[in-house]
Amino acid sequence: METGARPRGTDGARVIQVIETKSLRGSGLNEKDKCREVKQYWSFEGVLLAENDPCTKETE
Numbered sequence: 001m002e003t004g005a006r007p008r009g010t011d012g013a014r015v016i017q018v019i020e021t022k023s024l025r026g027s028g029l030n031e032k033d034k035c036r037e038v039k040q041y042w043s044f045e046g047v048l049l050a051e052n053d054p055c056t057k058e059t060e
Contacts, residue, residue, distance in 0.1 A: 018042060018049060025053065 019042040028035030039052040 017044070019044065026055070 021040045021042065022037055023040075024035060025038045026033045026035045034055055036054050038054075040048060041050045042048055
């Protein structure tokens with residue numbers, strides 16, 4: 001008998017236009033300040049929508 005959650009899949013998807021920026025962050029001098037590429041997603045009005053930093057944990 002199986003227990004646990006069962007993924008439903010995607011309820012919807014759409015294509016939207018955003019600005020994606022890529023920049024280097026961190027000095028790379030130690031483990032707490034690794035040098036990495038960070039991606040940010042912006043609206044055309046200059047509002048930061050999302051950030052993908054591989055060194056930070058996901059937040060709500």
